[in-house]
Structure formats: structure tokens, C-alpha cells
Amino acid sequence: MLIRLAEPEDARAVAEIHVEAWRAAYASILSEAFLASLSVASRQAFWAQFLAEKRGDLRVAMDVERMLGWINTGPCRDQDAATGEAEIWALYVSPEVWATGVGRELWASAKASLFKKGHRRCRLWVLAQNDRAIRFYQAAGFERDETPAKTFELGGATVEEIRLSCRLSVA
Ligand SMILES: CC(C)(COP(=O)(O)OP(=O)(O)OC[C@H]1O[C@@H](n2cnc3c(N)ncnc32)[C@H](O)[C@@H]1OP(=O)(O)O)[C@@H](O)C(=O)NCCC(=O)NCCS
Structure with missing residues (x-):
């Protein structure tokens, strides 16, 4: 498996994994109709623009023939974030290869890059029902912090997001 920064021509594969992983991961959380309505084409347009504008780090995991997953990281967007705090904006692995170490490799690569850039803490938001x-994140050293959960509507369902964070080190 090779981990590298995404190129503009990766937008389609990134979008396909985005939609596939949403459908598999959120099947018991979000409505079938909402998940069926997700569009690869609109995600592709989003990622193509993101990559063209170089808006943040998007790393992809590749095997010989295809993309296996991707991770998107950058500065933490929370209002209470300290300077230099990072965030996993998104991490998606193709459901066909879940539990084969792709997520771990992607995070190891992103973590090393964040550390090199001077980040010493990282946060993320995850659906509370996304066991x-x-x-995965707890095994990687993330813990829930004291911030209250956020409740919002997504595709007609009421969901909760919780915040996890961890210290970044070289290892
Ligand atoms: C969460 C997610 C990113 C994890 O990625 P992953 O590639 O499946 O993760 P890994 O394979 O590195 O590790 C997951 C599990 O596989 C196990 N594993 C890792 N490598 C393994 C290997 N070579 N052989 C067997 N098991 C392995 C890990 O121990 C871990 O076990 P656990 O689930 O019992 O704790 C992935 O499931 C995903 O894309 N989910 C949908 C999207 C999502 O929820 N993203 C997060 C939104 S905030």
C-alpha cells in the first residue's frame, strides 16, 4: 500500500469512496432514502475544487490498481481551538477493505505530517452512534473530551456528534 498526497485526477475515486463508506457506515444511523440520494458526481465536483484550490492536506492510500481510502486533515476549525491544534476533517476507507489496516496507515502518515508542521494536538468530531x-480512534489514542455533544438534523434523522482529541507525538 502506498500513501501519497492526492492529485486533482483523484477526485472521482475519492468521491466514490466517500459515498460508499457513508452508505455502509451510516446504514443503521441515517435513512435509506437519504443515503441513496448521495451523489458521487456532486462529491467529485467538491473534491476537484478542493484539490484545485489546494485547500488542505488530502492523503490517499493506493494499492496497485485502485484507491483504498483517504484522510483529510488541517487546522482545527473549532472556535475554542488553540493555535497549532489540528483536526481530522474526514477519514474514509472503502468498506471492502475495512479492518485490514488502511485506516491505521492513513492516520500514521497524516499524524507524522501534522507533527512535522508543528501540531501537537489533534481533534475530530464523530457521530456518537458510529461505534x-x-x-478505531480510541485504539489510535483519541479520547472524548469535555465538550458537550452537538445535536443536529441530517437527512431527516436527529444525530449527535462528539469530540475526541489526542496528543500528537513522533511515535
Ligand atoms: C473508521 C475507519 C476509517 C477505520 O478504517 P479501517 O481501515 O477499517 O481501520 P483499520 O483496519 O486500520 O483498523 C480497524 C480494525 O481492524 C483491525 N485491523 C487492523 N489491521 C488489521 C489486519 N492487518 N488484520 C486484521 N485486523 C486488522 C484493527 O485492530 C481494528 O480492530 P477493531 O475494529 O476491532 O478495533 C473505517 O471503518 C471507515 O472508513 N468507516 C466509515 C467512515 C467513518 O466512519 N469515518 C470516520 C468518520 S469521523
């Missing part, structure tokens, strides 16, 4: 992702 698989929470287990």
Missing part, C-alpha cells in the same frame, strides 16, 4: 469509528 466502529470510535473504536
Whole structure:
């Protein structure tokens, strides 16, 4: 598996994984109709623009033939973030290869890059019902912090997001 920064021509594969992973991960959380309505084309347009404008770090995991997953990181967007605090904006692995180490490799690569850029803490928001992702992040050293959960509507369902954070180190 190779981890590299995304190129503009990766937008389609990034969008496909984005939609596939949403449908698989949120099947028991969000409505079937909402998940069916997700569009690869509109996500592709979003990622193409993101990559053209070089808006943040997007790293992709590749095997010989195809993309396996991706991670998007950058400065923390929370209002209470300290200078230099980072955030995992998104992390999506193709459901076909879940639990084979792709997520771990992507995070290891992003973490090393964030550390090199001077970041010493990292945060993320995750749906409280997303057990698989929470287990993954806890195994990577993230813990829930004191910030209250955010409740909002998504595709007609009421969901909660919780904040996790961890200290970044070289190891
Ligand atoms: C959460 C997510 C990113 C994790 O990625 P992943 O590639 O499946 O993660 P890994 O394979 O590195 O690790 C996951 C599990 O596989 C296990 N694993 C890792 N490498 C392994 C290997 N070579 N063989 C067997 N098991 C392995 C890990 O121990 C871990 O086990 P656990 O779930 O029992 O704790 C992925 O499931 C995903 O894309 N989910 C949908 C999107 C999502 O929820 N994103 C987060 C939004 S905030």
C-alpha cells in the first residue's frame, strides 16, 4: 500500500469512496432514502475544487490498481481551538477493505505530517452512534473530551456528534 498526497485526477475515486463508506457506515444511523440520494458526481465536483484550490492536506492510500481510502486533515476549525491544534476533517476507507489496516496507515502518515508542521494536538468530531469509528480512534489514542455533544438534523434523522482529541507525538 502506498500513501501519497492526492492529485486533482483523484477526485472521482475519492468521491466514490466517500459515498460508499457513508452508505455502509451510516446504514443503521441515517435513512435509506437519504443515503441513496448521495451523489458521487456532486462529491467529485467538491473534491476537484478542493484539490484545485489546494485547500488542505488530502492523503490517499493506493494499492496497485485502485484507491483504498483517504484522510483529510488541517487546522482545527473549532472556535475554542488553540493555535497549532489540528483536526481530522474526514477519514474514509472503502468498506471492502475495512479492518485490514488502511485506516491505521492513513492516520500514521497524516499524524507524522501534522507533527512535522508543528501540531501537537489533534481533534475530530464523530457521530456518537458510529461505534466502529470510535473504536478505531480510541485504539489510535483519541479520547472524548469535555465538550458537550452537538445535536443536529441530517437527512431527516436527529444525530449527535462528539469530540475526541489526542496528543500528537513522533511515535
Ligand atoms: C473508521 C475507519 C476509517 C477505520 O478504517 P479501517 O481501515 O477499517 O481501520 P483499520 O483496519 O486500520 O483498523 C480497524 C480494525 O481492524 C483491525 N485491523 C487492523 N489491521 C488489521 C489486519 N492487518 N488484520 C486484521 N485486523 C486488522 C484493527 O485492530 C481494528 O480492530 P477493531 O475494529 O476491532 O478495533 C473505517 O471503518 C471507515 O472508513 N468507516 C466509515 C467512515 C467513518 O466512519 N469515518 C470516520 C468518520 S469521523
